[in-house]
Amino acid sequence: MAWEKAVFEKDRTILIFDEIQECPEARTALKFFQIDGRYDVVCTGSLLGVKGYGKEPRSVPVGYETVINMYPLDFEEFLWANHITDSMVELLKTCLQNESPVPEALHKRMKELFLQYTCVGGMPDVVNIFLESNRMDEVLKAQRNMRIVP
Secondary structure, three states, X not given: OHHHHOOOOOOOOEEEXXXXXXXXXXXXXXXXXXXXXXXXXXXXXXXXXXXXXXXXXXXXXXXXXXXXXXXXXXXXXXXXXXXXXXXXXXXXXXXXXXXXXXXXHHHHHHHHHHHHHHHHOOOHHHHHHHHHHOOHHXXXXXXXXXXXXX
C-alpha cells in the first residue's frame, strides 16, 4: 500500500485526522502528539456540531488541543473582502444568466481573484493576512500554523 512507503520528517510532516468523531479515542491521543512535538496534527470533523463525539473519549486532552470553529468564506464573500461591490457581483451573475461575455477588465480581475482564492482558501484569518500583507509567504505560514482540533 502507498501509505506504507510514507516518510515522516520532523517539523515537515502534518498528520490529518479527518472525521475524528468516528474514532473518539483518537482525540485522547492528541496529547501525545503535542508532547512529542515532531509532527503537526490537524483534526477535522464536519459532523461534530451535529453528532458530537457520540461516545465520549475516555480522556479529554485538556490544554493540548485548540478548538476552532471555522466557517470558510465562499468565493463571493472573498470578492467582497477584496472590495468587489455588490453591483459588480450582480453584473457577473447577469452575464452568467444571459450567457453574455463579462467585460474584459472585470474578467481579468475575476480570474486573478479566483486564482488567489484557490491558493488562499476561505479561512477568515488567512484571508485577512492575505488582504493585509498581500504576501503569499505569509499566507502559507498562516496556513501551516493552523491547528484545527475539534
